Amino acid sequence: MMARITRGMVSAYIMMFFAYLFLPLAIMAIPAFNTSSYPRVWPFDGATLDWFVRLAADEAMIYGLRNSLWIGALVVLVSVPVGLAGAVVLQQIDSRVRSLFHLATIAPVLVPGVIIGISTVIFWRELTLSAGTRALYNGVFLTVMGQSSFISAYCMLLFTARLQRFDRAQEEAAFDLGASNTQVFLSILLPFMRPAILSAAVLAFLSSFENYNTTTFAILADRTLTTVLAGQVRQGTTPTVSALAVIIIAATVLCSAVLEWINRRRTRGIKAHT
Amino acid sequence: MISVATGHRLLVAFPFVLGVLIWGWLAFERRVAKLPPRPGFFRRNGWPVGIYLMLAVALWLLGMVVLPQLFMVELSFRPKLPFNQIGGPRDVYTLENYRYFLFGSTTSTESWNAVHLRSFATTIMSALFISGFNLLLCYPIAFYMAQAATGAQLRLLMLMLIAPYWVNEILRAFAFRVIFASSGLLNTMLLGAGFIVEPIDFIGRNIALFSGLIYAYTLLMVFPLYNALDSVEAAQIEAARDLGAPWWHIHLFVIVPAAKSGIASGCTLVFMLATGALAAPLVLGGPSAMWFTPIVYDRFYQVFNWPQGAAYAFVLLVACLIVVVAGLRLLRLNLTDAAR
Numbered sequence: 022m023m024a025r026i027t028r029g030m031v032s033a034y035i036m037m038f039f040a041y042l043f044l045p046l047a048i049m050a051i052p053a054f055n056t057s058s059y060p061r062v063w064p065f066d067g068a069t070l071d072w073f074v075r076l077a078a079d080e081a082m083i084y085g086l087r088n089s090l091w092i093g094a095l096v097v098l099v100s101v102p103v104g105l106a107g108a109v110v111l112q113q114i115d116s117r118v119r120s121l122f123h124l125a126t127i128a129p130v131l132v133p134g135v136i137i138g139i140s141t142v143i144f145w146r147e148l149t150l151s152a153g154t155r156a157l158y159n160g161v162f163l164t165v166m167g168q169s170s171f172i173s174a175y176c177m178l179l180f181t182a183r184l185q186r187f188d189r190a191q192e193e194a195a196f197d198l199g200a201s202n203t204q205v206f207l208s209i210l211l212p213f214m215r216p217a218i219l220s221a222a223v224l225a226f227l228s229s230f231e232n233y234n235t236t237t238f239a240i241l242a243d244r245t246l247t248t249v250l251a252g253q254v255r256q257g258t259t260p261t262v263s264a265l266a267v268i269i270i271a272a273t274v275l276c277s278a279v280l281e282w283i284n285r286r287r288t289r290g291i292k293a294h295t
Numbered sequence: 296m297i298s299v300a301t302g303h304r305l306l307v308a309f310p311f312v313l314g315v316l317i318w319g320w321l322a323f324e325r326r327v328a329k330l331p332p333r334p335g336f337f338r339r340n341g342w343p344v345g346i347y348l349m350l351a352v353a354l355w356l357l358g359m360v361v362l363p364q365l366f367m368v369e370l371s372f373r374p375k376l377p378f379n380q381i382g383g384p385r386d387v388y389t390l391e392n393y394r395y396f397l398f399g400s401t402t403s404t405e406s407w408n409a410v411h412l413r414s415f416a417t418t419i420m421s422a423l424f425i426s427g428f429n430l431l432l433c434y435p436i437a438f439y440m441a442q443a444a445t446g447a448q449l450r451l452l453m454l455m456l457i458a459p460y461w462v463n464e465i466l467r468a469f470a471f472r473v474i475f476a477s478s479g480l481l482n483t484m485l486l487g488a489g490f491i492v493e494p495i496d497f498i499g500r501n502i503a504l505f506s507g508l509i510y511a512y513t514l515l516m517v518f519p520l521y522n523a524l525d526s527v528e529a530a531q532i533e534a535a536r537d538l539g540a541p542w543w544h545i546h547l548f549v550i551v552p553a554a555k556s557g558i559a560s561g562c563t564l565v566f567m568l569a570t571g572a573l574a575a576p577l578v579l580g581g582p583s584a585m586w587f588t589p590i591v592y593d594r595f596y597q598v599f600n601w602p603q604g605a606a607y608a609f610v611l612l613v614a615c616l617i618v619v620v621a622g623l624r625l626l627r628l629n630l631t632d633a634a635r
Binding site: 035115126129136143232 | 300303317321324333336339340341343344345347348351352354355356358359360361362363364366367370381382432435436439443450452454455456457458459461462463464465466467468469470471472473474476478479480483484487510513563564567568570571572573574577578588591592595601604605608611612615619
């Protein structure tokens with residue numbers, strides 16, 4: 022009897038918890054379909070898809086979106102190789118300095134994003150000032166640098182977890198058969214890491230795309246989707262923001278499904294191995 | 296007094312010198328202990344892979360982590376000057392930005408900078424409260440996931456937890472604005488039901504801000520907590536139960552001590568990110584400047600005083616670290632435990 026009451030309470034709590042997680046998102050989506058020009062849920066004046074049309078015509082948003090996609094792709098190209106190198110070095114480094122190295126690489130995850138953005142801008146400003154060229158001092162480049170500092174750490178964590186399951190015997194067998202270090206890296210380690218590389222790439226892109234704190238400083242006078250959005254939300258909002266939210270939520274659901282699919286395939290792959 | 300140019304050279308040299316010192320110390324210790332030499336880094340990886348690893352890690356640690364932080368600290372000790380005087384004779388190291396943070400003036404120390412100091416203290420205290428609240432909120436979920444859920448349930452729960460995290464911070468803050476605005480959902484409902492006669496100012500009273508911040512960082516608490524609780528042996532809990540311990544006893548004296556490091560890392564993460572939150576305070580902050588980050592933001596984009604902004608950012612970072620290290624000390628942990 023007691024156990025049943027406890028179980029009932031636990032299920033109720035879990036339901037309430039997820040209601041708390043999802044209700045705000047659902048509520049935010051509703052104004053996208055309401056004709057009212059102020060984003061509101063109630064009173065519901067009438068159904069419309071007009072705000073989506075407005076959104077598609079919003080040039081600042083489209084421009085920001087293009088920049089965000091571009092930055093996301095560059096961040097993937099930087100932080101996946103960097104995170105992989107970090108994970109490999111973490112494994113090889115002298116055990117007496119391992120925790121220091123680990124702390125230094127994880128630090129950007131703990132440091133507030135605002136501070137990462139500020140320090141990136143200051144560093145590159147000073148550097149380009151003393152170098153006498155402004156070529157690298159542009160928003161897209163700085164944002165990629167700033168975001169990659171902590172996104173590389175996310176990637177490293179994924180790679181480290183995967184590397185722990187790596188069987189050294191495979192490497193040794195290849196060496197015994199006369200393979201070079203580079204061959205072992207390219208045709209044994211990389212294929213083994215592939216699922217982790219795929220999920221790291223997805224994770225890196227999404228983290229970059231949704232980032233605001235670092236980006237708002239590092240982007241300088243340029244704009245990304247999140248900074249355009251922040252501007253619109255701050256100075257009196259329109260339901261186009263809700264329309265965008267609907268699209269982002271739909272894309273999120275899609276992305277989670279893809280990640281889940283990758284994970285499933287990976288676990289099946291491991292089962293086939295053992 | 297050293298000049299700014301020398302300062303820059305010292306800054307760039309510092310990590311290299313530190314690296315060489317650590318490397319030398321390790322080699323020395325190895326020789327003293329008469330350990331066999333380890334295979335060299337390039338012997339082990341080969342030149343092409345070795346160079347890739349070196350360059351990638353150097354770009355990351357030097358170019359993205361260490362040097363930017365050092366340059367930010369350096370700028371915070373310099374005065375604000377017009378563009379053509381930067382690096383000139385008036386560009387000397389000074390404490391005026393820190394003086395401004397404390398006293399509201401770059402020269403006099405007569406009165407305190409009450410607005411900024413109060414907002415700074417409020418931010419730290421509120422962030423502590425938010426981490427504590429999130430810990431209580433997430434503990435049951437994490438416990439259920441770790442100890443009671445089956446494999447398939449766990450997968451689904453994880454996915455449902457991660458999904459809302461991908462909706463960006465601005466939109467999450469916007470959601471709370473739709474709910475809490477003066478003609479928002481909550482006020483419309485309360486007015487319609489007749490509980491209130493005029494709308495409640497949730498935003499002005501910072502209720503919206505607190506809800507938004509708690510919501511934004513809930514997920515960052517769940518996962519470290521889940522990892523920690525997952526490593527607690529079920530047999531340990533069973534044993535305590537068999538010995539007749541009441542349920543709250545089991546949680547407080549068996550599970551929490553065993554999961555200490557995970558709890559610490561969840562709290563550290565939430566505390567650090569909540570103090571540094573910018574989106575929620577910008578979108579949900581009332582007219583009173585309560586959160587500290589918008590003040591830092593204004594140093595850069597309203598006042599255009601970058602050295603002062605750097606000083607404010609550095610003060611925030613140091614305060615965060617002090618709070619985190621002090622908290623960990625209380626739990627007898629160190630920073631590497633929490634960073635796991």
